[in-house]
Amino acid sequence: MISLALAALFFIVIHLGWSGTRLRDAAVAGLGLRAYMVVFSVASVAGMIWLVSAYNSAAYVPTWGQLQWWKPVAIVLMLPAFLLVVIGLTTPNPTAVAQEGLVSRAPAGIVCVTRHPFLIGVAIWAVVHGIGNGDVASLLFFVSLAVVAIAGTVSIDAKRRRVLGPAWDGFAAATSIVPFAAIAAGRTHFRAGDIGWWRPAAGCAAYALMLGGHAHIIGISPFPV
Numbered sequence: 001m002i003s004l005a006l007a008a009l010f011f012i013v014i015h016l017g018w019s020g021t022r023l024r025d026a027a028v029a030g031l032g033l034r035a036y037m038v039v040f041s042v043a044s045v046a047g048m049i050w051l052v053s054a055y056n057s058a059a060y061v062p063t064w065g066q067l068q069w070w071k072p073v074a075i076v077l078m079l080p081a082f083l084l085v086v087i088g089l090t091t092p093n094p095t096a097v098a099q100e101g102l103v104s105r106a107p108a109g110i111v112c113v114t115r116h117p118f119l120i121g122v123a124i125w126a127v128v129h130g131i132g133n134g135d136v137a138s139l140l141f142f143v144s145l146a147v148v149a150i151a152g153t154v155s156i157d158a159k160r161r162r163v164l165g166p167a168w169d170g171f172a173a174a175t176s177i178v179p180f181a182a183i184a185a186g187r188t189h190f191r192a193g194d195i196g197w198w199r200p201a202a203g204c205a206a207y208a209l210m211l212g213g214h215a216h217i218i219g220i221s222p223f224p225v
């Protein structure tokens with residue numbers, strides 16, 4: 001459990017205490033952007049491997065235990081999580097790595113829903129699983145991922161603001177972190193056609209595959225018993 005706690009702390013620190021701060025700016029200035037990206041990518045992958053490995057080997061210490069009543073809720077919530085992740089990964093977005101130049105484009109598609117679709121999707125996934133598993137190791141694992149995903153939206157915004165200045169302010173004013181907030185406020189207009197058909201189809205396919213294969217892949221059935 002100590003290894004898992006240290007892995008969770010390491011993962012949080014490299015993403016929130018380094019990547020999104022002025023320490024990153026200093027590292028980029030000293031190493032160059034390409035070298036920095038290599039170093040950070042290696043550290044991030046190593047951190048994730050450590051986190052997953054420590055979680056898999058951690059002792060099972062129950063808190064509230066697996067909640068069977070939560071499983072139908074989780075099944076429903078995981079669909080928007082998958083859609084946000086898949087559509088977010090396949091949509092051009094100035095918040096994504098090396099896509100800052102897109103900031104001058106008018107927001108479209110899933111970016112109108114939230115400018116951080118991937119991270120919001122990961123946050124939903126992590127919170128849903130943290131609640132449903134009900135043990136100490138799962139809390140450490142999923143809470144650390146949820147913290148990185150949720151706080152990461154603010155961290156990326158701050159990083160983009162430092163680099164892009166007024167151009168970022170215009171983009172941020174027309175979008176939101178919280179899903180549908182900019183649409184509800186009238187700051188942007190969502191057109192489902194801008195997303196296309198294949199992105200939601202891919203998200204639904206990934207959702208269906210994971211739902212059907214969860215018991216075989218993870219070892220736990222997503223359905224209540």
